Amino acid sequence: MASGLRITMFLLLAFISASVAQNVTGSKVEEFHVGVVLDLGTMVGKVANTSIAIAVEDFYAAHPNYTTRLVLHIRDSMSDDVQAASAVLDLLENYNVQAIIGPQKSSQAVFVSAIGNKYQVPIISFTATSTSLSSRSLPYFVQATVRDSAQVSSIASIIKTYGWREVVPVYADNDYGRGIIPDLVDALEGINAHIPYRSVIDESAASEQITQELYKLMTMQTRVFVVHMSSSLGSLFFTKAKEIGMMGKGFVWIITDGLANLIDSLNPSVVEAMNGALGVEFCVPKSTGLDNFTMRWYMRSRNDHPNDPTLKLNIFGLWSYDTIWAVAQAAEKTEVTEAKFQIPPALKSLETLEKSRNGPAVLQAILQTKFEGLSGYFDLSGGELQVSMFQIINVVGTARRVIGFWTAQNGISQQLDQSKTNRTYGSSTQNLSIVIWPGGSTEVPRGWEIPTNGKKLQVGIVIGGGYPKYIDANEDSITGVVTASGLVIEIFEEAVKKLPYALPYEYVVFNTTENVSSSYDDFVYQVYLKKYDIAVGDITIRYNRSLYVDFTLPYTESGIAMVVPVKESTNKNAWIFLKPLTPGMWFGTIVLFIYTGIVIWLLELLGNNINVHGPIPRQLATMLYFSLYEEKEMVKRLMSRIVLVIWLFFLVVLKSSYTASLTSMLTVQQLQPTITTVDELLRTGESVGYGRGSYIKGLLEELGFHESKIKPYDTPEDYHNALSKGSKNGGVAALVDEIPYIKLFLADNCKGYTMVGPIYKTAGFGYALQKGSPVIGDISKAILNITGGDSIIRIEKEWIGDQNNCQNVGTISGTGSLTFDSFAGPIIATGVASTTAVMVALIIYFCQNKKLGPGNGDSEEILPHEEHKDGGDERSQCQEEAGDRRMHGQINTPRSKGSNWLPKQAHIYSGIENVRT
Template sequence: MILFLAFSSAVAQNVTESKVEEFHVGVVLDLGTIVGKVAHTNISIAVEDFYAVHPNYTTRIVLHVRDSLSDDVQAASEVLDLLENYNVQAIIGPQKSSQAVFISALGNKHQVPIISFTATSTSLSSRRLPYFVQATARDSAQVRSIASIIKNDYGRGIIPDLVNVLEGIDAHIPYRSAIDESATGEQITHELYKLMTMQTRVFVVHMASSLGSLFFTKAKEIGMMSKGFVWIITDGLASLIDSLNPSVVEAMNGALGVESYVPKSTELDNFTMRWYTRSRNDHPNDPTLKLNIFGLRRYDTIWAVAQAAEKAKVTEAKFQRPPALKNYTSSKTLENSRNGPATLKVILQTKFEGLSGYFELSDGQLQVSMFQIINVVGKAHRSDQRTSTTTYSTTRNLNIVIWPGESTEVPRGWEIPTNGKKLQVGIVAEFNTTENVSSSYDDFVYQVYLKKYDIAVVGITIRYNRSLYVNFTLPYTESGIAMVVPVKESINKNAWIFLKPLTPGMWFGTIMLFIYTGTVIWLLELLGNKNVHGPIPRQLATMIYFSLFEEKEKVKRFISRIVLVIWLFFIVVLKSCYTASLTSMLTVQQLQPTVTNVGELLKTGESVGYGRGSYIKGVLEDLGFDKSKIKPYDTLEDFHSALSKGSKSGGSAAFVGEIPYINLFLAEHCKGYTMVGPIYKTAGFGYISSTALQKGSPIIGGISQAILNITGGDTIIQIEKKWIGDQNNCQNVGTISGTGSLTFDSFAGLIIATGVASTTSLMVALIIYFCKNKQVGHENGDSEQIMPQEENKDSGDGEKQCQEAAGARGMHEQINNVMRNGSLVICRGERIRSSWVSSSSARF
């Protein structure tokens, strides 16, 4: 039985071995480089590990390694040889993007997958070249992480994407320096000196490790790795820091870098130990080699290809040539691969957790999600933070960064070079144009955009259209548009000036309140004071007396005195204000502007002036002024002369300008003029004087900070007093409006209080009066009462009583008419009959 089982196993093994298919894979490396050497070791280990894990697979990949010698033509030649003579079904490599351009075209033409783990150029699009697969992070994937460094703290393929992302955080690239891979140390030094003459001090370095080593060595020599400089290196160089010469790493001290994040795992630790053992055997003359991200991705790429070979069920495929072209090497004579489409499809569907992290090649490129930022310190580097490829946010803040020059202070990113080009500063003379300056401020600012000037100062207003092509610092003075107009005497001192202290509305309101208060006091007294009784003229006289004077003998009731006190308080306040206002009108000069708003100028059609070359002309046209009514002037004296003449005499009725200029005008011509406005509150304008600089100028932040230092304290006040004068000394500064008359609104509180007190008192008095009379009516008028008849009385006594009742009724006739109440006395012979007797008539 044992012999039988052993025999059966041997037979099965022979059958299995006979069914194994070979899957030929070409490998193109630059074996003289660090990346090539590390990758070569990783490939060998990857094949061994994969089939140790999958011993039952019926396909076995056969590797054909070729050395491109770092030459693009040699790389292409090796690929053609692999396609023709070895019938490879896939090609891993090449390392350089320049080599991949031609080789990917070959793969696309003959339907052979080309898988590169180092070619990062975004120009190698999977849409244009569907058979080219990038098993590494594209340059565009790391640009957001680079931008996050620039935002948080202060090759040709990467530049377009980097420019777009940096513009998204308001950072700009003023210069692009292209250094050839074969550049000498002298050529690199010359380019570095050119960079030193520029203002920017933030540099992004995107180059191979060999060129990068020479570049940073020269930068260190000429002093560009000192305090104030910022160096950011991309993934291609940052990932190989550990493999560079220690002297090169020391020269890069203070640089920041972006490299792919590799998660830690037990498998990675075990592989690293095995790799170092194998590397010493494969490269005994290069013991400094260290494992890097490119080697790990090459390992994972082999696993992906091996899985694709098994799942695609490949068949033997050869690239046949016609007999006549048997010895002729040309891609045109090669046929398409039969297994290429199926192999590519499986490769793009491959997803697994590899040594380099999650490995997925969908869409023809590696899906990288995380990068980490490193800081080169001493002879090594340290990892600081992880950043996402799709957002600027970070999982944790940066540690303290050691910048070039061993500084922990965050560089501001720009300097004024002492040996560089001097700044060209353009200055505009106030209200004055010269032959060297355009007549339009917009044109002058545009000269900054054209780089005729680096900066323009003095009276440059921040406007939307200007901000499209220049940058502005923070404002250094107040904003707004206003008018300067002449002032005139506002009071005509004639015989009726005594009426001026109160407006017509105030006069009318006071008289009406006077009548109402007098009526209320009269009614209150009428209900309980016999002195009020009498003819109507006498009662009216009493009413006026009550309103003007406080006489205890005349005003008896307490509630009447309350109303009278409130009224007299109002009279005293009004009298004091009237006296003060009349005194001011008779003794102090009263001035008011000839024009109070822009609408008056538009209605009257008068001319207005503005500073020549200012944007105010456009503002006036937008407001509706006729172009013939808008007159430009050059100097402050021209404005004074035009305003003195007036619009009807060939001058202007008003000068419209920005508030700083108006303050300057009033400082020299205070008497006779005043400022009206600002008018932007109604017209919708609000502009600020500032400083214009070229777009992306690095000195904007420094100038703005200096401006804040001045405007935030007493310095700006002292400057204004020195050059404009003390505005408090000018009586006409500010808007002067109104006549100084007392209005109804000024006494609204007292008027309301007086009216409420009078009305409330009257209502209370009436309620008390009616309630009291009603109570008496219930007591004496429930049933008709007849006065008892006295026996043995002569009829003469009854007649006398009737006459007395008639007299009493005459005394209270007016009360009965007003209040509709009282006594009704009926005489019937010898009897007196009363239907209702009031308290006032009961006395008789």
């Protein structure tokens, strides 16, 4: 029985073996040779090697019916660029590989990708992130990883969120390090952040070299650093940074994904040294497949790397896994023909290596492969991994925590919500969780500090401008110490005192009197040349200067005006009574006077007031009388009296104003400017003056003044002498200058001069600082605090004096006569009331006539007959006299309450009826 069972089992196994052998023979499996070039001695190389092995097994376990099988040929480049290129040539020549995965470094990929491009062999790297490896110039190079340029927008968004204005990139001096800089610079310029310095560290730098560079960074103002380097160099860099105290409060460190992706794999002491740093890393979605793979990877890694038990899975391991799946799918889609890359033994030259027959098809299949991998959606279209999402991390303790997310559509947010599509570059700190900054502080660093090398800020001050009350300076001939004074200096020093931190500085003199051609433009340009950190003086904020420096908020009022002599108004002749009103006001008042009289006359006429009947001269006199007086006996209608009340109110206001103005002209000394407009100067050909070295000369030329009519002066005394002489005696008719200077001049020369204008707008005086200076915002706030309170009044009173004592300080324009616009309200009210009353009266009149017209009674009896026979004339005359007496009686008799006023025709009609009766 047992022997029979054994025979049956043997026959069954033989049958199964024959069937399997027949199936394999019927469907031949094609081998697809793939080269893998990694730095197997590095952490990334070890992780990827294990992931690749598992990926091949998982792929064909999931696709048992595929007719292709990847055959991997793994080579170790030993972190050497030449060795990596040699390994690639060996794979092409001796193993006829159809694609190459790797190499690991960007510097290795530069040469290897050129080989793949020349011989049409796809090179797929999941670690080389340099932006210089462009698919446009190297179409056969595929980046199955996130390019460095993809993360610069997220870094710029972090910097914008916290409002930092200056950033120092710290990067390795190799292809990987340098590749990110152009894109980083563009991204920072887009948010108005600047790079004052670039810290380049050699890839093989020793501890002493790194320490020396760190001390150099410590002496700078900027405290925001973006670190872009390999994990090995980054570990040494942050260890040294902590040793010299640069991981304390006030510093900001942002690491790129090259370091951030490997935080969990770094030595705990290194991670602890990086405490407080921010970073951006690729965001991997959680999944069941990822959890299962992670467990299997750790089990496999213990066998593959028994001497490295601390090895941890990272994003590069996931990308290597997904890359194998992409190549395996491409191999199945491509009809592979036998391809041989042979080099004749006698030549051994690259020029004899033939192009791959399958390369274009394999490349196209790889670029079209899209699937949901362990790292997320794996899409290599365009020659690189399509990624638009990062997560922002904060290194705390011996690990990192996620504080927010960044997407190209939504910017920064605490939660990953891809439903919003209208926001880019989130700029609020509320979009991130609380950050533990270096030193354990939760207070957001300013991003800059006073240099620790003791160097004070160089504050340039200008002297020789002619107004020592605004700014003046003295330099000690022995010590060289510069002391400054003046309104400009006191406002600056007051602003520095209000800063929330100490700002050590020293004055440096820029003397405009040493060189006649020197100007304020030259002074401001010294800031651009970095000779001065701040330029303090009476500097006008102008557009052309703002192109190369930044200005604080202005601390003075703005505008350009004229100083002109004043003359007494001596025209007190017989016609002075006309001067209180302008010609336009006289004309308007007369027109309104006549119009009001016509309105009252018409209203009374429609109301059958007998006072408006009679000859035309009498009616004209009545009409004028109505415009001047209101008498009960002459004005009967209510609407007429309303119009008269409004008109008389206007007359009362006009009379009071006229009387006051005429009294002032007759009793008070009238001082009028000799020149009132710039056009008057141009028309008469008068000369004008300006402050030497000022930009106002160019402005006057633009306004049309001939160069011979423009004269420069240096001091207020020169201005006074030139204005006193006048244009005809070699002086000037007017001085054109900025309003702060004019007020200072008038404070000392109040009598005889006045200010006319402003004739031109300016932004006022401000302080100039270097572009992107971190202190400009704080100084501007301090200036706003000063100018918005009592401090500016005290400072101006101290240096300029009490300007209220000089009546000529201020803008003078016009003649002082009353204009039409001054009485616009009463005039409009009078006109509207008169017009409305006329319209209402006409409507009432026509409605009454319509009721008494044909069809509403015996219309032929309304009016008296003109002719009668047999003594009809006498009878008619009697009837008229009787009717007139009755009508006058009714007029003179007071009306009882509720009585009606009858039109004239009605009274006549009543008299006729009585006679007939």
